Amino acid sequence: MATFLYPIYTVANFGLAIWGINLFQQAPRMSTILLIVVLTGMIYDNLIISVGHLIDEGTLLESLNRLRFLFHNLFVPLLVVVAVKLACNAGVTWAHYPIICYGCWAIALGLIVFGLLTDFRRLELIPTTFAGSLRYKPKSCSVPILTIAIALLVGVVGFYIWREIQWPWMFVGTLVMFSGNAMPTRIFGTLVGSAVDLVFILALLTTPLIVH
Template structure:
């Protein structure tokens, strides 16, 4: 497939794949309520929106509307991604990791998540300047200045730690594996791959969390 066609083909696939997981998580929520299902559904909603806006950007074309829609992408990212810290701690608790079964750890993970949300909003969202970029036939807006993405890195590190302890406790390595896949994919240069690879590995990552949720609960 030609490079100019890649994004126009793959982003709609990513959108429907994330939407499928989101619908699945909402169906799980109806049958068995727990906070993790709610938080995973929120993250998947943000991921679905992210890929959807990139999918339709070339039809909307450059301008204030597309910039606003893309700004919301970054807002949802900053609001929802740190919630995965709470998800990971709850999964570890339900997997039987003893030291996690402590109210201090539970409330502490909420404090960390809220701290990461505040950190992300202040560092990455307030005063965010966006510029248009085309890649593989897609059109989106990206930050004018791109530093090290500390918010997803810190979140993923904490999830990886919980994944390691879950692996030790119940011999289920896939949450840790999914996190490592996500790390590896996001380390690839966006000037070559755009966000095509990162969107794919993010899907693997969230799938690993949702599958772990099903196994443990």
């Protein structure tokens, strides 16, 4: 099943990236270009899992998987900036304050540094198989503080956007992403996580379409 679904996830994320580029050409926004950057990491993530069983265990596949986690640490915190920019476009009052505009970048950069120093620097990978797929995962699994912090921040901003322009989907997408990633990987692998991440990014990418 995984060998069938991950290529679909890869193509779906690629399709969202192409759509995002078209949206950016029509209405250039910082939030859209940052979402395209995040999607680049998601495309790579699903692609490497898709072809892992073809490459087989070894240094090459381990290195390719290590890049997955690097991109996660570098790109995902940018969603904090995306959320604030969307709130600003939606007319949320506090999102226009200069301290918020600069502060979201400071938070994103802080989360990037935190992730690199605490997670990526000490990252040890081991091979694992699931439903026909082969990937490398962290040897020791800890609470994903980085992901939880970002989800909470984006969820709070999504709530304010919902209240301002009656568009609940950014908030709902965050809840879906949070719930899906909370499911145990020993049972579901990363299949559910990759699917809900796709829904989450779709919710963020469609939000600019209804804000002024």
